[in-house]
Amino acid sequence: MADAEVRGDVRVIHEPADLRAACREARARGLRVGVVPTMGALHEGHLALVDEARRRADLVIVTIFVNPLQFGPNEDFSRYPRTLPEDLAQCSARGVDVVFAPERAAMYPEGFSSTVRVAGVSEPLEGVHRPGHFDGVTTVVAKLFGLVGESTAIFGRKDYQQWKVITRMTRDLDLPVDLVGHRTIREPDGLALSSRNRYLDASERQRALGIVLGLRAAAAAFGAGERDPSALERLAHAEIGPRFDSIDYLALRHPETLAPFDGQARDRAVLVVAARIGKTRLIDNLVLGEEPVP
Numbered sequence: 001m002a003d004a005e006v007r008g009d010v011r012v013i014h015e016p017a018d019l020r021a022a023c024r025e026a027r028a029r030g031l032r033v034g035v036v037p038t039m040g041a042l043h044e045g046h047l048a049l050v051d052e053a054r055r056r057a058d059l060v061i062v063t064i065f066v067n068p069l070q071f072g073p074n075e076d077f078s079r080y081p082r083t084l085p086e087d088l089a090q091c092s093a094r095g096v097d098v099v100f101a102p103e104r105a106a107m108y109p110e111g112f113s114s115t116v117r118v119a120g121v122s123e124p125l126e127g128v129h130r131p132g133h134f135d136g137v138t139t140v141v142a143k144l145f146g147l148v149g150e151s152t153a154i155f156g157r158k159d160y161q162q163w164k165v166i167t168r169m170t171r172d173l174d175l176p177v178d179l180v181g182h183r184t185i186r187e188p189d190g191l192a193l194s195s196r197n198r199y200l201d202a203s204e205r206q207r208a209l210g211i212v213l214g215l216r217a218a219a220a221a222f223g224a225g226e227r228d229p230s231a232l233e234r235l236a237h238a239e240i241g242p243r244f245d246s247i248d249y250l251a252l253r254h255p256e257t258l259a260p261f262d263g264q265a266r267d268r269a270v271l272v273v274a275a276r277i278g279k280t281r282l283i284d285n286l287v288l289g290e291e292p293v294p
């Protein structure tokens, strides 16, 4: 097939039309299609999503595209790690069937002028600190879903707000995709896996653990009955504040809408954080009352 090659056991597709055809053919043969959308620089967090896709589908597709639309002008688009050969080797080792790795011009050809925007849940938190970010995410994910068609898509819950925004979009637009939110994969010391962790030097890596300590402190208090959002945020801040250079947000929110609580938190609440060490911005979260303490 034109514009596709096979690396190891993985078929690499670059053209959107070829991805659409591969998915159609698979479904015509009665196969279930599973897709893991990524921006590459794959790590065990992504590979856990691949394993989940493999459990649920017969044809497993990983998409690898550093989507320019979701990066702001002062963000790390140009320095974002691009490691396609290593990514393909990892996909092959993990039994991925197809990698879709399009060029920018294939996804956004001359004249491209559409945006998918989800109101409400996309607006606080990341929406404030990365204006336009979620429009870029939902636009590219809607395109990917349009190409792949009926399928199951797996996303990591480390990007908790992204997960909720994509869930809203998929429901609102009746996209034929079943969504699965996979738990956050962490290092043994609790740090959430992220492609951006590779920017951290050894001392920054140590300081980054402040987030884990903060989540743990809040989870312990929540477990002991504390429901005051400010008190829980203060406990987390005491660990994160001194170790990070700045905090974009650290907030206890409603786990579905990401709106602030009007008064006390209920039996489930998500603590979300975005904080910076040097030029590196890390995000993490924990759903208190639901997820185990990291």
Ligand code: PAF
Residues within 6 Å of the ligand: 037, 038, 039, 065, 067, 070, 137, 140, 141, 159, 162
């Ligand atoms: O989570 C990511 O890696 C990206 O935001 C996604 C969903 C692949 C869209 O570019």
